[in-house]
Amino acid sequence: MNPESLRYSDEYEWIGESNGVYVVGITDFAQEKLGDITYVELPAVGKKIARGEEAAIVESVKAASDVFAPVSGTVIEVNYALENDPGLINRDPFGRGWIFKLDGINQKEYEELMSYIAYRAFCQGES
Amino acid sequence: MKLIFKKSVPGRGTTIFDPLSQAVQPLPDSLMRGDPPALPEVSELEVIRHFTGLSRRNFGVDSHFYPLGSCTMKYNPRIDELTASLPGFTGLHPHWATIPAARALCQGALAVIWELERFLAEIGGMKAGCLQPMAGAHGELAGVLMIAAYHRTRGNHGKKVMLVPDSAHGTNPASAAMAGFSVRTVPSAPNGEIDFDAFRAALDETVAGVMLTCPNTHGLFERQVAEIARLAHEQDALLYYDGANLNAILGKVRPGDLGFDVMHFNLHKTFSTPHGMGGPGSGAVAVGERLEAFLPGPRIIRGENGDFDLMTPEHSIGAIAPFFGSFLVGLRAWTYIRAHGRDGLPKVAEAAVLNANYVLARLKDHFHAPFGDRCMHECVLNATRQVAAGQVKALDIAKALLDRGFHAPTVYFPLTVPECLMIEPTETESRETLDAFCEAMIEIARLAEADPEALKQAPTSMPVGRLDEVKAARELNCSC
Numbered sequence: 001m002n003p004e005s006l007r008y009s010d011e012y013e014w015i016g017e018s019n020g021v022y023v024v025g026i027t028d029f030a031q032e033k034l035g036d037i038t039y040v041e042l043p044a045v046g047k048k049i050a051r052g053e054e055a056a057i058v059e060s061v062k063a064a065s066d067v068f069a070p071v072s073g074t075v076i077e078v079n080y081a082l083e084n085d086p087g088l089i090n091r092d093p094f095g096r097g098w099i100f101k102l103d104g105i106n107q108k109e110y111e112e113l114m115s116y117i118a119y120r121a122f123c124q125g126e127s
Numbered sequence: 128m129k130l131i132f133k134k135s136v137p138g139r140g141t142t143i144f145d146p147l148s149q150a151v152q153p154l155p156d157s158l159m160r161g162d163p164p165a166l167p168e169v170s171e172l173e174v175i176r177h178f179t180g181l182s183r184r185n186f187g188v189d190s191h192f193y194p195l196g197s198c199t200m201k202y203n204p205r206i207d208e209l210t211a212s213l214p215g216f217t218g219l220h221p222h223w224a225t226i227p228a229a230r231a232l233c234q235g236a237l238a239v240i241w242e243l244e245r246f247l248a249e250i251g252g253m254k255a256g257c258l259q260p261m262a263g264a265h266g267e268l269a270g271v272l273m274i275a276a277y278h279r280t281r282g283n284h285g286k287k288v289m290l291v292p293d294s295a296h297g298t299n300p301a302s303a304a305m306a307g308f309s310v311r312t313v314p315s316a317p318n319g320e321i322d323f324d325a326f327r328a329a330l331d332e333t334v335a336g337v338m339l340t341c342p343n344t345h346g347l348f349e350r351q352v353a354e355i356a357r358l359a360h361e362q363d364a365l366l367y368y369d370g371a372n373l374n375a376i377l378g379k380v381r382p383g384d385l386g387f388d389v390m391h392f393n394l395h396k397t398f399s400t401p402h403g404m405g406g407p408g409s410g411a412v413a414v415g416e417r418l419e420a421f422l423p424g425p426r427i428i429r430g431e432n433g434d435f436d437l438m439t440p441e442h443s444i445g446a447i448a449p450f451f452g453s454f455l456v457g458l459r460a461w462t463y464i465r466a467h468g469r470d471g472l473p474k475v476a477e478a479a480v481l482n483a484n485y486v487l488a489r490l491k492d493h494f495h496a497p498f499g500d501r502c503m504h505e506c507v508l509n510a511t512r513q514v515a516a517g518q519v520k521a522l523d524i525a526k527a528l529l530d531r532g533f534h535a536p537t538v539y540f541p542l543t544v545p546e547c548l549m550i551e552p553t554e555t556e557s558r559e560t561l562d563a564f565c566e567a568m569i570e571i572a573r574l575a576e577a578d579p580e581a582l583k584q585a586p587t588s589m590p591v592g593r594l595d596e597v598k599a600a601r602e603l604n605c606s607c
Contacts, residue, residue, distance in 0.1 A: 033545065036596075038597060038601045039600070039601075061596045061597055061600055062539040062542075063539065063542050087597075
């Protein structure tokens, strides 16, 4: 996905629309900070999650981190490819390293997320 | 180095005649195994050489400086081993304590446990202690279970949340979650202490407790701690003291006097019992008045005639470990406390803090020091300067230290500090050792500028080179 068309949370998740559903992953900045990712715990398909709730867990050689739902919605698909190849998140965080897809999202929460430009500025303040 | 099984030769064994091999078969045929056990067949001398060789490859505090931050890898005085190897203690069976008729046979051991619990309570400024927990995280679990029991007993049903700073050890939120609490993270302020305004905003009537490490994992004393305790108690939330960093304030400040209600002690850190390779550890707990009735049981009490007996407190959370925890570890800690005495223990903290500040002062011009030029018992530096210049990462610095005869400090923790190097020298190191370590660090910083590729190959002098930790984590295979 094109990072410039995505929306961002302050917990380093990205979310973007694709064919009517919303794809969620962690950003390039986040994967860089985490280092080599060794394990991903995916959410259950069908699970309803609220904004800010823990949706997945990403473990690297340095740390285990929660991935939070950037908006409320229902998990309709997860990226099982990460179970065998968690390094996809390092190699292609905005593409094949996506983590889960949400449907029925809260549109207002989506609008409140950061734009690409705002997120870039946010990361500069953090690094 | 070959595994001992690869050295096995059929028929080879000890040269000393073994009368036991002539023993009568002790069990009926139906209970005897068909095949002999798959033990290596090697001579006694080969066994000695094998394990001596292994021990030489050990990288421990007996042979190397070991500045692992937040771990307090201090020297284990040999007098601790002396008492812990006395046959009057090693020959005891733990059930002698639980069988009333046999209790007279282990009064000395019960006296040690009883006395150590009182020592720890005194050091912590607490009312009573319990040696049962087998490790720090186990002590945390005991502590938060007591907090949960306290609120249950008082009918505080809305108390669901545990506040934990983002600089905490990961075991804090894990212990709280295991006890059924949801965890609310409180961020750190830029100065490395807890963000006090964020703490106030996070504190409401649903908060059951606050878990603090003080000094925290940034090596800083939480200067607002008394106010935090006051505000928490206003909400009937209890304060948990994570004793991982107690070495910094040992004998100087008592957590109970700061307002903490419950704490654990890592006997394997602060009180010098052996540490590492998974134990045995000891995460003894102590509690203030509010939680005394909830301590794990059974506890040891002394009757009017001076005999020691067992008693389970009124609202005890029950036994959380078999018997009395790691008894021989407790005995070592008892010895350490007795050997230092009231006047010696504060000197431990003073020297630990002095040593860490010495390292910080010598290294702060060579590595970024995110929290200024003062610290408690450990100092936090990072490699952000080296990373920004495209030189090396914290991991490369850690590996390069191994080649220079030093164990690596803690790296990439706390998570709040990018590229973190967390150095805890402990009080038992000499100025000469600290100087040698600092000179190695300064040399590494210079080499990072001049020849970063050389550091990326490190270690080159160890039995194995740079380990592929990503492969180890991704392709974990424990079978052999």
